[in-house]
Amino acid sequence: THPINIAIDGPAGAGKSTVARHVASRLHYIYVDTGAMYRAVTCIALDRGMSPDDEAGVGQLAQTLDLVLLPGEDGQKVLVDGIDVAARIRSHEVNRNVSRVSAIGAVRTRMADLQRRMAQAKGVVMDGRDIGTHVLPDAELKIFLTASPRERALRRYRELGDGAGATLDQLERDIAERDRMDRERDIAPLIQAPDARLIDSTGRSIEDIVDEIVDGGLAAA
Numbered sequence: 544t545h546p547i548n549i550a551i552d553g554p555a556g557a558g559k560s561t562v563a564r565h566v567a568s569r570l571h572y573i574y575v576d577t578g579a580m581y582r583a584v585t586c587i588a589l590d591r592g593m594s595p596d597d598e599a600g601v602g603q604l605a606q607t608l609d610l611v612l613l614p615g616e617d618g619q620k621v622l623v624d625g626i627d628v629a630a631r632i633r634s635h636e637v638n639r640n641v642s643r644v645s646a647i648g649a650v651r652t653r654m655a656d657l658q659r660r661m662a663q664a665k666g667v668v669m670d671g672r673d674i675g676t677h678v679l680p681d682a683e684l685k686i687f688l689t690a691s692p693r694e695r696a697l698r699r700y701r702e703l704g705d706g707a708g709a710t711l712d713q714l715e716r717d718i719a720e721r722d723r724m725d726r727e728r729d730i731a732p733l734i735q736a737p738d739a740r741l742i743d744s745t746g747r748s749i750e751d752i753v754d755e756i757v758d759g760g761l762a763a764a
């Protein structure tokens with residue numbers, strides 16, 4: 544059978560990256576975490592002392608940044624000028640600023656361009672916010688993955704290791720705020736594509752959802 548492209552979009556903490564990684568491994572596809580790209584731009588912008596509201600500066604930075612994603616054994620590597628920033632892009636600072644950086648048109652244009660190139664040969668599982676709607680509108684299979692706000696906060700809490708100092712309520716508020724900004728931005732906002740299959744992961748195991756996508760979704764695609 545010919546390889547296809549699979550787009551997995553949805554709000555923060557819905558389990559997209561875990562599910563996407565498992566789907567890719569089951570199908571021997573390549574997993575592309577597009578959130579990591581927006582996080583990398585944010586991280587470098589902050590390193591250079593730029594404000595996330597400096598549209599011209601951050602836009603210019605995104606245009607020229609040497610950004611490479613490498614699927615690795617222990618997770619995806621994110622190389623900026625050849626240096627792996629994967630560990631640094633999950634910081635609280637990046638979390639707090641990434642939605643503002645990713646609302647910048649020039650940033651989105653460059654990222655979408657790189658993402659389309661990665662998907663050219665097919666056989667890619669790409670997760671993000673606008674993959675099914677903007678980056679790969681022709682993806683053969685589109686999933687919109689959600690979960691209740693509480694469950695999404697709880698996952699983030701466990702990911703961080705007992706919240707890493709943050710309370711569950713704080714994490715839930717942070718996630719809600721990031722989702723609001725992602726949904727309300729003018730360019731390529733977070734929204735379910737009309738032809739995407741809606742999956743609510745609340746109370747379900749990863750395996751169960753991966754099965755639904757690989758067995759159910761793929762058969763229909």
Ligand code: C5P
Binds near residue numbers: 577579645721
């Ligand atoms: O998926 P993750 O939570 O790592 O994404 C971080 C942020 O990157 C999102 O909150 C959103 O602002 C941005 N993003 C985006 N478009 C994508 C993927 C991520 O705007 N396709």
